Amino acid sequence: MGYDEHGHCPMLVAGKCSIYEQRPRTCRSYDCRVFAASGLLCDDPGKSAINEQVSRWQFQLPEEIDQIELEAVRRATAFLEEQEPGFSVTERTLAAIERHRQFLAPGTAQDEEASEQA
């Protein structure tokens, strides 16, 4: 599938996949948005097509919490880059997504909520 003038999949309508139940197998098994969220690109030279798509993703962050969560993912990514140098880019990205709530700015409502759930 091609992409629209904004770099979005044409099946993305109002922020949702308009063919979600019939989406391609590639979409079912792989979500490159995790790289866009972490700010990392695949380091495998054979994955340049993925990196092209990753660089096209533009997140809409309409709510303050969206920006806060994205910043937490980026902080988790930086932390893991320093603390887990043996992680591949994919491992680091997935771990950052999984652990990002631990990197919410202290004192935010989201941080307090995460603390209560821990």
Ligand code: SF4
């Ligand atoms: S899941 Fe696939 S088809 Fe659906 S919007 Fe995303 S990229 Fe497009």
